[in-house]
Amino acid sequence: MSSEAGAGSSAGPDGPWGRPAVGFEGFDRLWTPHRMAYITDEGPREDGCPFCRMQQRPDDETLVVARGEHVYAVLNLHPYNPGHLMVVTNRHVGELDELSDAEAHELTAMTQQAVRVLKRVSGPAAFNVGLNLGAVAGGSLSQHLHQHVVPRWMGDSNYITVTGSTKVMPQLLADTRDLLAKAWNA
Incomplete structure (x- = not known):
């Protein structure tokens, strides 16, 4: 994982441009150029926003677990732990203080429901x-x-x-999505 050449290969003691192959403070680097769109001008805008685009596709394809009138719950594609959900506004808005009262209320209510479902399905501490x-x-x-x-x-x-510096995920995202979606309204 320490080489720009990818997939765990190492070019020897030196990486690109004669720099050490080991990353910052001794950590190996995991190269994720596909995420560059998130931090550049080509990245999330209303017309190119992955959260906006996923609203037009089937829930099982996009890992959406549940939908409300103003928000929806979706599994994170880059989870910290199994079951890592995000509650996302339908409307393309970036600031908490720009939410309507109805959006803010439903954001909180769906977050509460996500916690209840995850407790029931996964039993986290x-x-x-x-x-x-x-x-x-x-x-x-x-x-x-x-x-x-x-x-x-x-x-x-x-x-x-x-x-x-690797996270082990014991369940596929599609399987987690199906499990949580079935339990959402139970």
Whole structure:
């Protein structure tokens, strides 16, 4: 994973341009050029926003778990843990203070439902719930408001995460989506 050549190969002790092959502070780098669109001008705009586009496609294709009038719940394509959901506004809006009262209410209500469903289906010990408002705050898709719901378990950071800087996901996203979608209205 430390080489720009990709897929875990190493070009020897030196990486590109004679720099060390090992990344910043000893971490290997995982190259994800497909995510560059999220941080450049070609990235998320209303016409090119992945959250806007997924509203036009079937839920099982886009990993949408549930829909409301103003928001929907979708699995994160780059999850921190199994079941990592996002509650996303239908309207292309990036600021919390720009939501209507109805949108803000439904964002909170669907987040509560996501927590209830994940508790019932997965039994996590805790949750991280929150918004990254603006790119500097960590929002790679900050132009379209979305709230993260991340289930947490005791010891969910194991040796592979600590020593290998790799996250092990025990379930395919499509299977997680089906499980949560079935449990959503139960």
